[in-house]
Amino acid sequence: MNPTVSTGRLAWPVLAVVVLLAALAPLIVEDFFLNVILTKALWLGVAAASLIFLAAYGGMVSLAQVGLYGVAGMTYANLVLADGGSAAAWNPWLALIGALVVATLVGLGFGWIAARSEGIYFLMITLAFSVLVFYFFSQVTTLSGFGGVNNVQLPGLLGSPEEDPLPRYFVTLVVAVGVFLLLSGLSRTAFGLGLQGVRDEPARMRALGFDVTLHRTLAFGIAAFIAGVAGVLSVWYNRRITPGSINLAQTIDILIIAVIGGLYRLEGAWVGALAYALIDNYSREWVPEVGSVLGPARFNTLIGVVFLVIVLLSPGGIVGIWDGVRASLRERRPSIRGGGASVEGT
Amino acid sequence: MLKGHRSWALVGVVAALALVGAGCGDDEEDSGGGGTSSSEESSGGGTIKIGFLSDCEGAFGSFFEPTISGANTALIKFAGAKPAGEKPSDGVTGAKIAGKDVEIVSYGCADDTADKAIEETRRLMEQEDADVMIGPLSGDEGIAVANYAKEHPDQTFVNGIAGAQDATLKVQAPNFFRFHPDGAQWSAGLGDYAYNDLGWKTAAIIGDDYSFPYTSLSGFVAEFCAIGGNVSKRIWAPLGEEDYSSYISQIPDNVDGLYVGIGGAGLINFVKQYQEQKGRVDTERMLGNVFWDDPLVLKEVGKSLVGGATAAMTAADSDEPAVKTYLKDLEDAYGKEIAGLGPSVFTYGYYTGMTALIKGLEAVNGDVSDQKKLQEALAGVTLSGEEAPWGDVKLDDNRQAISDVYVKKIVKDANGDGVPDVQTFRRIPEVDQTFNGVFSPDTPAPDRTNPKCVKGEPPPWVGNAEEVDFSSK
Numbered sequence: 001m002n003p004t005v006s007t008g009r010l011a012w013p014v015l016a017v018v019v020l021l022a023a024l025a026p027l028i029v030e031d032f033f034l035n036v037i038l039t040k041a042l043w044l045g046v047a048a049a050s051l052i053f054l055a056a057y058g059g060m061v062s063l064a065q066v067g068l069y070g071v072a073g074m075t076y077a078n079l080v081l082a083d084g085g086s087a088a089a090w091n092p093w094l095a096l097i098g099a100l101v102v103a104t105l106v107g108l109g110f111g112w113i114a115a116r117s118e119g120i121y122f123l124m125i126t127l128a129f130s131v132l133v134f135y136f137f138s139q140v141t142t143l144s145g146f147g148g149v150n151n152v153q154l155p156g157l158l159g160s161p162e163e164d165p166l167p168r169y170f171v172t173l174v175v176a177v178g179v180f181l182l183l184s185g186l187s188r189t190a191f192g193l194g195l196q197g198v199r200d201e202p203a204r205m206r207a208l209g210f211d212v213t214l215h216r217t218l219a220f221g222i223a224a225f226i227a228g229v230a231g232v233l234s235v236w237y238n239r240r241i242t243p244g245s246i247n248l249a250q251t252i253d254i255l256i257i258a259v260i261g262g263l264y265r266l267e268g269a270w271v272g273a274l275a276y277a278l279i280d281n282y283s284r285e286w287v288p289e290v291g292s293v294l295g296p297a298r299f300n301t302l303i304g305v306v307f308l309v310i311v312l313l314s315p316g317g318i319v320g321i322w323d324g325v326r327a328s329l330r331e332r333r334p335s336i337r338g339g340g341a342s343v344e345g346t
Numbered sequence: 347m348l349k350g351h352r353s354w355a356l357v358g359v360v361a362a363l364a365l366v367g368a369g370c371g372d373d374e375e376d377s378g379g380g381g382t383s384s385s386e387e388s389s390g391g392g393t394i395k396i397g398f399l400s401d402c403e404g405a406f407g408s409f410f411e412p413t414i415s416g417a418n419t420a421l422i423k424f425a426g427a428k429p430a431g432e433k434p435s436d437g438v439t440g441a442k443i444a445g446k447d448v449e450i451v452s453y454g455c456a457d458d459t460a461d462k463a464i465e466e467t468r469r470l471m472e473q474e475d476a477d478v479m480i481g482p483l484s485g486d487e488g489i490a491v492a493n494y495a496k497e498h499p500d501q502t503f504v505n506g507i508a509g510a511q512d513a514t515l516k517v518q519a520p521n522f523f524r525f526h527p528d529g530a531q532w533s534a535g536l537g538d539y540a541y542n543d544l545g546w547k548t549a550a551i552i553g554d555d556y557s558f559p560y561t562s563l564s565g566f567v568a569e570f571c572a573i574g575g576n577v578s579k580r581i582w583a584p585l586g587e588e589d590y591s592s593y594i595s596q597i598p599d600n601v602d603g604l605y606v607g608i609g610g611a612g613l614i615n616f617v618k619q620y621q622e623q624k625g626r627v628d629t630e631r632m633l634g635n636v637f638w639d640d641p642l643v644l645k646e647v648g649k650s651l652v653g654g655a656t657a658a659m660t661a662a663d664s665d666e667p668a669v670k671t672y673l674k675d676l677e678d679a680y681g682k683e684i685a686g687l688g689p690s691v692f693t694y695g696y697y698t699g700m701t702a703l704i705k706g707l708e709a710v711n712g713d714v715s716d717q718k719k720l721q722e723a724l725a726g727v728t729l730s731g732e733e734a735p736w737g738d739v740k741l742d743d744n745r746q747a748i749s750d751v752y753v754k755k756i757v758k759d760a761n762g763d764g765v766p767d768v769q770t771f772r773r774i775p776e777v778d779q780t781f782n783g784v785f786s787p788d789t790p791a792p793d794r795t796n797p798k799c800v801k802g803e804p805p806p807w808v809g810n811a812e813e814v815d816f817s818s819k
Contacts, residue, residue: 032472036465083493083516135584139555141793148460148486150493150517162497240493242486244459281469284455299455300403 010184015177022173026166035165041277042169042176043237045270047230048257050223053183056264057192058219059199060122063251064110067130068224069231070246072103074137076232077149077241084145092155100228107224108217115216130251138243148242152235161239172233176270179226184266186222195219256307262317271318279303393447394712396703397454397470399481399491400506400696404457405585405610406483409692411435413506414453415684416696417480419676421448423732424704429679443704444712451476458483460490467494471501477714478502478707480699483692485510485529485558492517502717502724504703507695511561512791514746515779521721523745525702525729526695527777529558530565530785530792532636532658535753535774536605537569538808539655540633546602548576552593553607553635555582555794562635563607564792568784571799573808582794583608590616594623603631606638613637617647629653629756636691639754639768648766651756660736661752661770662689665816668735672697694736701733737773748778753811773812781805 026034047069054060078085079095090098114125137144154161154168161168186192197205198215206212235241253276261272283299314320398417402410414434421427425448427441441448451474454466463482470476478501482491488508495503496519503522505513509529513522527534540546549570553559559582567577578601583593590608594616597604608616613634620627627650637643638656661669676693677685687693706724707714714720729739737750753772760767780786782805790796 032468036468036473138584148490150489151496238461238464240460240464240490242460242490244486245461247459249457249459281465281473284469285452 010181015180019173019177023170026169031165034169035161036281037274037277039165039169039172039237041270041273042172043230043233044254044257044276045273046176046179046233047227047254048261048269048273049179049183049266050226050230051254051258052261052263052266052269053187053226054219054223055258056266057187057195057199058216059118060115060216060220061255061263062114062126062220062223063123063255064107064114064126064129065223065227065230066246066251066254067126067133068103068107068110068227069234070130070133070137070241071106072099072228072231073235073241073246074143074149074231075099075102076235077152078143081153083150085143085149092153096155096232099232100225103228103231104221104225107227108221111217111220111224112213115213115220127251130246131248134243134247137246144241144243148240148244150240152239152241154236154239158236161236168236172237175229175233179229180266180270183226187266191215191218256303258317259307260310260317262319264316265319265323268317268319275306275318276303279306393449394443394478394707394714395449395451395474395476397452397467397474397476397479397481398450399454399456399463399466399470399479399483399487401458401483401487402455403462404459404484406458406692409483409690410453410455412684412687412690412693413483413696415676415680415687416693417506417700419672419679420697420700420704421450422679423675424701432680434680434684443707444710446712454481456482456487458487460486463487464490464494467491471498476501477717478504478703478720480504480696480703481506482508484508485513485556485561488513488524489517489557492519492522495519495522500717502706502720504699504724505695506699507692509561510557511564511779511785512557514744515785516787516791518744518787520745521717523699523702523724523741525698525727525734525739525741525747526691527659527747527749527751528779529561529636530568530781531747531749531777531779532691532751533562533565534569534657534751534777534781534805534807535772535811536566536633536655536657537571537573537575538804538811539753539772540566540570540603540605541573541575544603544631546570546575546631548578548601549603549605550579550581550597550601551577551605551607552581552583552597554585554587554609554612556585557792559607559609559635560792560794563605564785564797565781566605566633566635567799568781568797569805569808571797572782572784572802572804574801575799577799580794583612585612587612588615590619591623594620603633605633605635607635609635609637610640610643613643614646617650621650627651627654639756640690641686641765644756644765644768648756652758652766653756655753655755657751657753657774658691659749659751660689660691660694661754661816662768663754663770663816664736664752666735668732671732672735698729698734698739702727702729702739705729705733742778744779746779748776750775751777752814770814770816773814774807775810775812777805777807 051065054062076095076099079088079090079098080092081087081089110129117125158168195215198212202212257272257276260275262268283302310317400410400413401407411434418434418438421438421441425441425443427438430437430439435453454470456463456466470479483506485508488510489512492513499521505524511528511530514524551563553563579598581593581596630653632654634654634656636658673685673688676688705727706720709723710719739747739749742748751774752770754768754770756766757769782803784797
């Protein structure tokens with residue numbers, strides 16, 4: 001499936017309904033589901049959205065997003081009061097800003113290097129970056145503490161999530177919606193359209209006078225900012241961060257989420273994250289025992305199979321399945337297209 | 347129109363997804379509720395729900411079944427349970443404590459990262475509604491679960507076999523209990539042995555670069571330096587390293603000995619490469635931590651390690667009747683292969699943890715409604731005899747075990763299976779976590795440079811070790 005240039009309007013009614021459903025979710029589901037499935041899916045979705053933004057509009061499949069959110073998460077955890085790390089005891093909001101600034105700067109600097117490469121080389125260089133961040137924090141124990149940074153202080157707004165998870169859920173929801181609006185809005189600006197031009201025809205764009213490397217670097221910086229947001233949200237969610245939270249397995253998980261959801265559509269980030277969180281949690285009880293091949297302990301096998309099936313059947317992910325269904329519906333009922341044209345004409 | 351059509355179609359799909367999500371939540375609620383009511387009917391007095399947490403993925407994934415076998419065997423022995431299948435993870439049936447039914451709500455599986463351990467803890471405690479939990483397995487996980495415990499004072503946690511010192515010494519959650527020695531305690535007796543028996547004055551240490559080896563090697567440093575020894579070089583290799591040659595070449599020649607704290611598959615590579623680089627493994631000037639007499643390590647490279655000494659809280663060759671009973675109980679329940687891992691600290695830690703939990707629950711008549719009482723009871727629990735076949739266990743004020751540790755030597759194969767044997771020669775009585783004040787809540791946690799090598803008052807067991815010989819009897 002080839003990515004398309006986004007010029008269409010945002011599907012506001014869809015967004016409204018989804019947000020409404022998400023806002024009403026606490027009435028229906030219990031605290032555990034709210035925490036472990038919905039809140040987690042929302043912040044994982046933000047992380048995956050930063051990857052999808054780069055992949056869909058910039059043609060850059062980046063494995064650096066976990067490294068970048070690790071930088072933000074570790075920065076935040078070190079700046080506020082916590083057990084382990086440097087525990088600088090800043091105001092949490094100030095620490096949030098500090099973490100985002102650091103992640104964005106690191107992202108810009110790294111993007112400046114990575115933006116010169118493409119395809120598999122881009123993939124490798126970004127993977128190397130994530131591995132580098134992981135080893136940096138594993139080795140520099142003054143920053144990552146002994147056994148990670150624990151009991152990280154949260155902003156007062158979030159209250160005490162252990163007693164009442166609602167404030168944290170709503171904050172995460174608002175941030176996720178904000179990220180979605182920002183990224184989809186950005187893709188429709190001159191910058192976003194230029195980025196999509198760079199994705200499809202870098203040589204022509206260069207001939208038109210665009211600074212292709214700068215364009216890609218800036219896109220990388222924006223994605224780093226979003227990844228930074230995800231990093232801070234992850235620390236708010238886990239209340240801790242360890243080098244293990246940002247290891248290679250997590251890097252792959254974020255890629256899997258993006259691919260399962262749909263690598264070419266921003267919505268895919270959250271669809272994939274929700275699917276992932278559901279499988280991650282419930283497969284530990286539901287999966288039947290099939291010899292030593294499959295069983296509740298084989299959660300990774302199941303995710304791997306889902307990943308394979310998605311890649312083979314619908315390269316556009318779950319969202320792509322819907323696109324496919326819609327396309328075949330349209331072919332079967334050409335009258336709709338005629339109706340559409342007339343309405344657009346009026 | 348096309349755009350409009352597209353949006354409404356999307357509305358449908360997302361709404362459907364959201365409903366699926368909500369539906370899952372409801373299902374879970376239903377099944378959870380159903381489980382509780384049916385068991386309540388059968389016992390009349392409510393069910394004690396235990397959550398179990400170990401690792402089935404990651405570096406320690408292969409210890410999943412052995413850890414379960416330890417916990418289950420305690421339930422079989424002290425709570426009248428029966429194995430529900432051939433594999434330990436098939437569960438147990440018919441367990442009763444103080445007349446109440448006991449149910450293991452789920453065998454939780456983490457992957458040695460703190461995040462996954464906490465997610466599984468949440469699933470066990472919040473989704474499966476467990477009253478108490480036993481676990482986790484690995485260092486960083488233990489610190490995270492102890493912190494989780496601190497935030498949930500109305501629930502009770504008994505550690506599985508996570509050995510990082512901080513979990514009890516620093517976190518000090520009043521509802522987190524560890525009924526086995528930590529990683530530093532497992533090294534007790536080796537500093538004394540090196541200085542006074544082997545005559546080492548200076549030593550180097552080498553280990554994996556993460557929390558457990560820091561703790562494990564710190565026990566040696568604390569004891570060896572307190573007596574008067576000097577640790578002149580500390581070498582750390584990244585966990586999962588395969589090529590140790592550059593680290594082996596960093597080992598100085600002008601030291602009397604080397605303490606090796608490399609674990610698992612890394613140790614096998616280390617020994618092979620050491621042999622290639624230096625001709626032979628000079629075990630007469632080498633000590634190893636808890637991994638050295640691991641059955642797998644002995645099988646692969648044991649012949650090269652003959653002559654080396656190591657220490658831990660179990661002794662495979664012990665002839666104590668209680669040890670024999672423990673191994674027989676394991677074998678009766680799960681067969682020879684699993685029972686062969688009985689002396690592994692992984693199986694044994696979960697066994698003593700579950701045994702202590704059962705004793706604590708018995709002391710409060712199985713009442714888990716007010717867990718303050720259960721926590722008070724657990725703090726006073728001591729284990730002896732068949733409850734803790736390798737030596738009595740009691741807790742200190744941080745709810746950390748004070749227990750015996752054994753110093754062992756790897757010797758040539760005597761029983762004809764081609765794998766070198768372990769010969770225990772010393773029992774270090776009542777090892778406590780503080781090493782006579784070297785470790786306290788205020789001292790820096792063990793890391794690459796801590797604890798500092800300082801001469802001081804040696805821990806109380808130095809000079810009080812008891813020579814043992816299981817082979818002569």
